[in-house]
Amino acid sequence: MTPVTVLLVDDHVVVRAGLRALLDSQPDIEVIAEAGTGEEAVDAVSTCRPQLVTMDLALGAGIDGVEAIRRIRQVDRALPVLVFTTYDTDADVVRAIDAGAIGYLLKDSTPQEIFAAVRGAAAGQSVLSPPVASRLLQQIQRPEEALTPREAELLTLLAKGMTNKELGKALFISEATVKTHLAHIYAKLGVDTRAAAVSVALRRQGIR
Amino acid sequence: MTPVTVLLVDDHVVVRAGLRALLDSQPDIEVIAEAGTGEEAVDAVSTCRPQLVTMDLALGAGIDGVEAIRRIRQVDRALPVLVFTTYDTDADVVRAIDAGAIGYLLKDSTPQEIFAAVRGAAAGQSVLSPPVASRLLQQIQRPEEALTPREAELLTLLAKGMTNKELGKALFISEATVKTHLAHIYAKLGVDTRAAAVSVALRRQGIR
């Protein structure tokens, strides 16, 4: 039988080299291309026609991993994309799955887990790292903690240290509305000050 | 001539495999051992006697990279340790250099930079990734931005979302003193709200 052909996408040469070394050690898996940016990845999908893509979410320059997934799936909706990244923040996982990723693997996975994930994803099965899976379950089990898009938007700006007045101008809403959103955010996050909310926000949604 | 013998320390199998693949492609460099935790690394230094150690700072379980560097240098003060990590937060760089690292390399470095760094470090030369170097220079050129220990302490607690009153009780000082410290912190960080200060604090000192 022919091996599964894989395209690696990661901006770190070292990670690409490592994944290639690991995957090529398996007779039924073959890395046929690498890409260091999202743009390269989209091109490589067209030219190399891999059967599976592994995708880092943080890609340094250019479009990010989520956007790359989206574009790849515009080119080939059947092509499974397996996210392979370091962090499993709530927002990242949801955004990646939303963009069409078939699985979400953490970089500290064991080789066995990685092989199984690649084979599973190539066969069309969803694969999630255990920590990611439990996170998602939590998210589902506690929907009351899920911020609305507008609240998340506000929280992001809040994390920049903006005042209510500035938030209002930035979002084209009144200061009163800002305060209403903030009150909702505080309730959902279990805090009662903007400083604490910023703290939670930066931990949750990763760093910027 | 005999190649430089290297011990790789990183909790990610993929990264170890990648570095090994890269370094072993060079005739004058030879990876002789790998370690996934700080404790393993210290043991491996004794048993394998490498001429150079590459060290990730985030090691998952057990002691962290900085502590590992410290212990390795207790075993062999002449053994150069090259930090090889993803992030270059101010605090990390300073702590690693302080612990005795001879260089600080970022994981998104090119293979050429990595080879040069390994050869340089093995020869006893200090090597810093350009972004890291510029950061350190900034730190030195703007000592006025350096927070006093007390201010840093306060900032850490502030990042937990505490109010002035709570900060005062936690640090056994009056609320007035808290405000004085905060004013100094704001001036040094170039912000004027506690939320913005928290934001800066979390970026600077890494997370947690």
Add this chain to the structure above:
DNA sequence: CGGCAGATCATCCGAACGGTGGATCCGCGA
């Protein structure tokens, strides 16, 4: 010894914030 930096405390005041309790509008699904 004299000064300087750090830590401590104080007071005052206007601005910003957080809590409470409303209100309207819209779209979506039961």
Add this chain to the structure above:
DNA sequence: TCGCGGATCCACCGTTCGGATGATCTGCCG
């Protein structure tokens, strides 16, 4: 069609915060 959740808005009120300013005490370095 009738809710319900999301987004928007408003007013009131007490608390907190940030800025300005000045003061004392300590330890250290020249």
